Amino acid sequence: MTENVMHMIKIVSNQLSREINNFAKQFGLTGVQLQIIDYINHLPQNQFVYQKDIEREFNIRRSTATSVLQKMEENQLIIRNVSPSDSRIKIISALPKAEEIQPQISRFLETTNEQLLSCLSAFQRRSFIKALEKLPEQIDLMTTKEEDHDHKNRL
Structure with missing residues (x-):
């Protein structure tokens, strides 16, 4: 009998989503918001982040990225500034509120990775x-x- 790989991946994906969402709740965030904060905070200081980068990194649609980023901006986690090279594009930056919780996010992600791979x-x-x-x-x-x-x- 062949394994149903898609089913197994879906189960693991659901479990991981629940795990990260449960952790994110303490900050009033979703798992995706938490991962975006981690992504932005781990880029070099001089590297700009655009919505397209987030769409690509997290394999999400433009509409999803737009709504997630708007919510993050409302919650003062990020700011979107107009790019100096193209006024149609906005540069996304983490605000102090997001930077403050980064150490906890990093610990959670590192610990979870270690636990997942420990077997x-x-x-x-x-x-x-x-x-x-x-x-x-x-x-x-x-x-x-x-x-x-x-x-x-x-x-």
Whole structure:
């Protein structure tokens, strides 16, 4: 019998989402907001972050990113300033409120990663990480093939 990989990944994804959302609740945040704060705070000081970067990093749609970032701005976690090079684009920066909770976020994420990987040997960890890195690319290939197939059928 073959494993239902999609089902297993979905179960793990749901468990991790619940875990991070439960942690984020203490700050009045969602798991996605918490991860965005972590992402912004771990970039070099001189690197600008745009909404497109967040969409790409978290594989979320533009509308989702817009609503999450608007809520974060309302809650004074981030600020969006007009880019000096293009007035249509906004640079996203963390505000002190987000920076203050970063050490707790980092500890939570590090501890959770360690706990997740603790049941794997060093070799299994490396293999697991490599496999996880390949999956999004493979899914993109599958999606592209399906879109090409659908397009050909419409012609």
